Amino acid sequence: MTQEPVGMQVSEQRHWDRLMQMARLGAIPGDGVNRAALTDLDHQARRLLLSWALPLGLAPSVDALGNLFLRHEGTDPSLPAILTGSHMDSQPKGGRFDGIWGVLAALEAVQAIREAGLTTKRSIEIVAWTNEEGGRFAPGCMGSMAFSGFRPPETWDEVQDRDGMRFGEELARLLAAEADIPRRPLGFTPFAYVEPHIEQGPLLEAEGLDIGVVTGIQGSRWFVVEIAGKTDHAGTAPLSLRQDAVQDMVRAIAALNALTADPEDVLRFTVGRVEVFPNSSNTVADLARFSIDLRHPDAAVLTARGDAVAATVEAAMTKCRATVTETFHALPARFDPMVQDAIEAASRELGLKPKRMPSGAFHDAQFLVPLCPTGMIFIPSRGGISHHPAEYSSPAQVAQGAAVLARVLRRLADS
Numbered sequence: 468m469t470q471e472p473v474g475m476q477v478s479e480q481r482h483w484d485r486l487m488q489m490a491r492l493g494a495i496p497g498d499g500v501n502r503a504a505l506t507d508l509d510h511q512a513r514r515l516l517l518s519w520a521l522p523l524g525l526a527p528s529v530d531a532l533g534n535l536f537l538r539h540e541g542t543d544p545s546l547p548a549i550l551t552g553s554h555m556d557s558q559p560k561g562g563r564f565d566g567i568w569g570v571l572a573a574l575e576a577v578q579a580i581r582e583a584g585l586t587t588k589r590s591i592e593i594v595a596w597t598n599e600e601g602g603r604f605a606p607g608c609m610g611s612m613a614f615s616g617f618r619p620p621e622t623w624d625e626v627q628d629r630d631g632m633r634f635g636e637e638l639a640r641l642l643a644a645e646a647d648i649p650r651r652p653l654g655f656t657p658f659a660y661v662e663p664h665i666e667q668g669p670l671l672e673a674e675g676l677d678i679g680v681v682t683g684i685q686g687s688r689w690f691v692v693e694i695a696g697k698t699d700h701a702g703t704a705p706l707s708l709r710q711d712a713v714q715d716m717v718r719a720i721a722a723l724n725a726l727t728a729d730p731e732d733v734l735r736f737t738v739g740r741v742e743v744f745p746n747s748s749n750t751v752a753d754l755a756r757f758s759i760d761l762r763h764p765d766a767a768v769l770t771a772r773g774d775a776v777a778a779t780v781e782a783a784m785t786k787c788r789a790t791v792t793e794t795f796h797a798l799p800a801r802f803d804p805m806v807q808d809a810i811e812a813a814s815r816e817l818g819l820k821p822k823r824m825p826s827g828a829f830h831d832a833q834f835l836v837p838l839c840p841t842g843m844i845f846i847p848s849r850g851g852i853s854h855h856p857a858e859y860s861s862p863a864q865v866a867q868g869a870a871v872l873a874r875v876l877r878r879l880a881d882s
């Protein structure tokens with residue numbers, strides 16, 4: 468138990484049990500999770516969350532993007548609420564904590580406040596954002612981007628997953644399955660937003676510290692590159708006459724590696740998804756499609772490198788035609804000092820060791836920054852591992868993070 472002088476009791480056992488029960492939805496070998504957005508597993512995870520939240524008296528609601536809210540009513544419901552939470556969807560070969568810990572920590576923190584018989588002036592809304600990962604439907608952060616007005620909700624209706632399912636149809640299926648949950652308009656302005664999330668990096672563990680007081684998030688840009696050639700017979704077509712989409716893709720990626728070479732090793736460049744059609748060993752490919760994930764903390768560098776992607780790919784083409792589409796652009800974000808100070812103070816009050824640090828991963832919080840004072844609480848990730856089945860934070864660490872959040876929520880909700 469994390470002792471709370473003010474009467475709030477975060478229950479380590481209850482919180483851990485819920486995390487492990489949720490991890491069974493989409494469990495994969497090695498203690499991992501594969502729970503993509505808008506799948507039946509996602510539906511089941513939302514129902515499991517509701518089964519814990521509704522008996523507490525939290526009021527559920529869902530908006531047009533499927534963002535799910537659970538409201539703890541304050542003594543003055545007219546005041547802008549405190550928003551807290553994260554996402555429930557995972558990477559295809561993800562872990563048991565990325566995203567979902569933030570949602571369950573918010574539930575645990577609000578439950579600790581209510582069980583202590585404490586009221587708060589402002590209401591507190593727990594949120595589970597739709598499709599943060601972008602693993603099934605790219606890009607990520609669709610729910611928080613639509614909520615914050617960054618993109619209109621219909622932007623992604625036609626986005627398809629690898630089975631040809633459309634985002635708009637899958638979203639409609641989810642909303643139909645949750646017809647029993649009251650609807651709410653898309654978007655509102657919170658008083659503040661606090662997102663608990665695992666660090667997904669090695670710093671806290673390496674320095675023996677407990678809580679990350681996140682100062683900001685680096686910028687991210689996603690692109691999809693399509694290279695169109697011509698199918699040909701692998702045994703008869705002369706190499707000199709081929710329009711081989713795979714060969715030109717290889718040239719394009721080599722050229723992008725040169726564009727993104729960075730002696731300081733700050734820039735991040737990832738080709739995580741490659742698709743080849745018709746994907747037959749004895750047919751020259753006429754279509755190659757690959758993803759680009761580019762990240763840097765400096766907006767100018769991210770702009771310069773990202774804006775050069777299309778020209779770099781074009782210049783690498785020998786016989787094929789390339790199209791480059793940008794699907795995601797999140798600017799570097801800086802978190803509000805007031806929220807950072809509240810997280811640091813709560814950590815120290817609990818005898819924990821905090822560290823101010825940036826986030827290499829993007830988060831829904833990035834899109835709340837223009838809307839309201841925003842901050843994030845990190846807990847350590849064992850070995851810095853994430854987006855991997857071995858992702859792990861201990862029962863004590865998840866409970867400590869929830870205890871810090873409970874104090875931060877109370878402080879903000881009474882301000």
Ligand code: HGY
Binds near residue numbers: 600607827830
């Ligand atoms: O990709 C990211 O940075 C986040 O973890 N989804």
Ligand code: MN
Binds near residue numbers: 565566664
């Ligand atoms: Mn995440």
Ligand code: MN
Binds near residue numbers: 558565600854
């Ligand atoms: Mn993630």
Ligand code: MN
Binds near residue numbers: 554599829830831
């Ligand atoms: Mn995130």
